[in-house]
Amino acid sequence: MTPKLRRIALLAVLLPASVFATDPSDTVELDLPPGPLLGCLEQLTARTGVPIVDNTGRVADLECDGRRETTSLGEALDALLKPLGLSWRRRDDGAIEVVAGQTETIELDTLAVEDTPLPALEPVIAAQAPVTRLAQDAMSITRITQDRLDTAPLLSLSQINRYAPNVYASGAGLAIRAIERDLDTFSGLAVRLDDIDLGTSLIEGDMVSVENLAGLDLERGPRSFERGGPGAAGALNLYTAAPSETPTLRAGFGLGNDGAHRASASWSSRFGDGESGIRVALENRRLPNYVDERFVPQANRAHRDVDNAFVKLNLVPESIPGLSAEVSALLVSGDDAPLWTAAGESPFPLPDDGASYARVVRAMRTRAVGAATNVQYGNDAWYLRLTANGTVAQHRGAWLGSTFGPAGIFNTERRNATSLSGHHHTDDWDFALGAEVSGMSFSDHDATWATGYQRVADYRKDLDFRTRSVWAWAEHRFNDQWSLGAGVRHVRELTRRYIVSVECDVGELRDPQPGVCADLAENPPLRQFGQVRTSTPVPLVTAAWSPLADQRFTLSYGRGIRSSLGLFPDWIQPAERDDSAQLGWQASWLGGDLSTRTAVFHTKVSERFHFVNNHIGARGLARGAELEAEYRLSPLWRLNAGAGWIDADFQYYRYGNTDPTPPMPGAPERTVILGARYGADLRWYGTIDAYRVSEAESAQEISPKKRRPAYNLVDFRVGYRKDEWELALIVTNAFDQTYLDRVDFSLNDRFYDTRYRLGDPRRTELRWQYEWR
Incomplete structure (x- = not known):
């Protein structure tokens, strides 16, 4: 055998376990001097571990140009082979096969370009920035x-x-x-x-x-x-994927611990000659319950089922340049999770068995439908955008635990918003203005047994929020480094609360439903009504400075507002206001391998609602910092880390104030995130995430029994992927730590108890999915 043939044979047999070799999309570092093509391919094999086989008989006689760069294996092969009239393909065993390139040419007619330019506006999607x-x-x-x-x-x-x-x-x-x-x-x-x-x-x-x-x-x-x-x-x-360029059917199945499982299917495709397409997804999940009701054992369930159906339609009609639309719809049906694991004066901290000592428990089922539409028309200089969304969720069930039997619940939540905005862009300026109409309503209907058997209390509470707002934004780019933007939204809101309560005798009825007393009332019902109107300006000012292409600083000031009202109509309250200033810094280092995001903020809290006597009466300060970093250690390894610090205290606490500066609820002083990822687009991969949080106050009423202890969590995932299928093992809360997700002084339940919600225990899922294209 000649030396050349021996070297070619060496390429064909090197690393027979090519299933673990580098994929064509993986990044490799090249340092190839000019010389024989055979030598260049030998070095490429040595660096990547991928066998390369010559199927043309020409490799030994050709020369290659030297290359020194960091690129993918596929791009390196294209750069070496295409100038020589060769190509390559991947075999089933993982090896690369050098084949003859395509040399045919196609004669095209002369392309006629009309004088009117086509719009350069990108099709509208939900992920686009609402303003700029x-x-x-x-x-x-x-x-x-x-x-x-x-x-x-x-x-x-x-x-x-x-x-x-x-x-x-x-x-x-x-x-x-x-x-x-x-x-x-x-x-x-x-x-x-x-x-x-x-x-x-x-x-x-x-x-x-x-x-x-x-x-x-x-x-x-x-x-x-x-x-x-x-x-x-x-x-x-949260964003779902765009429709696939080619028809794609995906099926998935997951099997978890404690009887959990999931099954999913989706179909995605484009239609027509443009970017129009559709995506449909279905999923069924069975989740284990980990709450043991000690006083109401009839409320215990081993599992709960949740069904989802989702449709997204993207329309980009070729006949109307500049027009695009995205329509999404979601259907949900499932059992509510009885995750509150303790109530009233139950032991604290909670036992590991998830025991609940609630005297009355809700058993509920939810059905919901939601939809959103984004429509956009314009070109690269201006565009109009219409956005609308609406959601209706209904909950039916019963109160369990009463001596006289169950009683019904029927709650409805509605949300909707419609906005129209216009945007104009020049070389140095961006202008935008818009108007929005939105609303939220909550209807809570309860029927509960009153003082004794055969007598029922029928209770209804309605909350309604109606908001109207207009906004304007102007942004100027002084040069490649400096830009300044300012805007204001004026918000007008009408908030109403309406309560009706009536009792009646229901005879032998054992399962009273909401509204049962409407026609049987012996006495006039108790009615309460309250409303408040608010008018609040919401400013936003942002300055950005980019001294280098990979460095960006932003200084901003903005306001947050939130609807607020007390527990009863005569104590209804206006909106809360928080004013916040932030300095942010985004940067890339080491040739883009390391990216960092840093923020320092200061928030003045005005008119914060709290539960003590149910009044607006809390003011305070929240200061903090956040740091996030992502590092590409190698083509296969990536690391990420995050750290947050916050100091949030009330400065003025109108009612029941025994400490001049009690800490704000929901504000752990420290959060830490660590993660590592290994793998490429195909073959083996692995991910591990760790999360650490310090203790925090909860429920807006400062009390030691309402404090959430510190805890640590670790999640990981290991999997193997090919072009058509994937198999993965997912484990969350890997060390099965018992922790409190939150504490709540509940106002939605008939009994105003302090409830403790236990976080998810260890959950394991073996997931498989397959794609047909």
């Missing part, structure tokens, strides 16, 4: 992209707090920078899936799937200029 990037960058954003989500150990929305500093708890109690998301029912944080408002109950019961998300933005700091009242604390935006 400068306005969006005013406060901190942790952006989790699809490449990280695809390998993240993420099983439910309850884990969202583990992905950004100064974020704590979950569900309706999610706290960001010392603002708890919900006090009773009204929101301080906008949570949306492709612009569908998820409201309160859908995230509280973990009703929305997070499988196959394409992006997650966790925005900290006031977002009321962009989002109105629900954006006081920030915004959590």
Whole structure:
């Protein structure tokens, strides 16, 4: 055998276990001097471990140009082979085969270009900034992209707090920078899936799937200029993937511990000649319950089922240049989670067995429908955008635990918003203005046994919020380094509360439903009504400086507002206000391998609602800092870290103030995040995430028994991926730590107890999915 043939044979047999070799999309460092093509391919094999086989008989006789760069294996092969009329392909055993290149040419007719230019406007999607990037960058954003989500150990929305500093708890109690998301029912944080408002109950019961998300933005700091009242604390935006370029059917199945499982299917495709397409997804989840009701054992359930259906339609008609639309719809049906594991004077801290000592327990089922539409028309100089969304969630069930039998519950939550905005862009200026109409309503209907058997109390509470606002924004770019933007939104809100309570005799009826006393009332019902009108300006000013291409500083001032009202109509209250200033710094280092985000903020808290005597009466200060870093250690290894510190105290506490500066609830002093990822687009991969949070006050009423202890959590995921299928093992709370997710002084229940919500125990899922294209 000649030396040349021996060297070619060596390429063909090197590293027979090529299943673990580098994928063509992986990054490699090249330092190839000019010389024989055979020698260049030998060095490429040595660096990547991928066998290369010559199927043309020409490799030994050709020369290659030298190359010195960091690129992917596929791009390196293209650069070496295409100039020589060769190509390559990947064999089933993982080896690279050198083949003859395509040499045919196609004669095309002369392309006629008309004088009228086509619009250069990108099609509208929910992930676009509501105003401009400068306005969006005013406060901190942790952006989790699809490449990280695809390998993240993420099983439910309850884990969202583990992905950004100064974020704590979950569900309706999610706290960001010392603002708890919900006090009773009204929101301080906008949570949306492709612009569908998820409201309160859908995230509280973990009703929305997070499988196959394409992006997650966790925005900290006031977002009321962009989002109105629900954006006081920030915004959590979830995004699904765009329709696939080719028809794609995906099926998945997951098997978990304690009888948990999930099954999902999705279909995605484009249609027509442009970017129009559709995506449909279905999922069923069975989740274990870990609450043991000691006083109401009939409320215990081994599992609960949740069903999701989601549709997204993207329209980019070729016949109307500049017009695009995105329409999303979500259907949900499932059992509510009885996650409150203790009530009243139960033992504290909680026992490891998740025992609940509640005297009365709700058993509920939720059905919800939500939709969102974004329509845009314009070109690269101007555009108009119409956005609308609406969500209705209904909850039916019964109170269990009464001596006289169960009694009915029927609650409804409605949210809607419609906005129209116009945007104009020049070389140095951006202008935008808009108007929005929005509303939220909550209807709580209860029928409970009154003083004795056969007598029922029929109770109804309605909350209604109606908001009108207009806003304007102007932004100027002085040069490549400096830009300044300023805007204001004026918000007018009408808040109403209406309560009706009546008792009646129901004879032998054993399961009274809400409204049973409407026609049987013996006495005039108790009626209470209250309302308040507010008018609040919401300013936002942002300055940005980019001294280098990879360095950006932003200084901003903004206001957060939130609807607020007391427990009873005669104590209804106006909106809360928080004014916040922030200095942010985003930077890239080491040739882009290391990226950092730093923020320092100062928030003046005005008119904060608290539960003591149910009045606005708390003012204070919240100061803090956040640091996030991501480091690409090598083509296969990535590290991430985050740390948050916050000092939030009341400075003025009108009622029952025994400490002049009690800490604010929902504000742990420290949060720490650490993570590591290994792997490429294909083959083996692994991810581990760790989360540490210090203790925090809770429930707006300062008390040692309402303090959440510090805890640590670790999640991990290990998997193997090919082009068509994936197999993964996901484990959350790997050390099965018992911890309190939050503490709540409940005002929605018939009995005003302090309730403790236990965090998820260890959850394990073996997940498999397959794609047909």
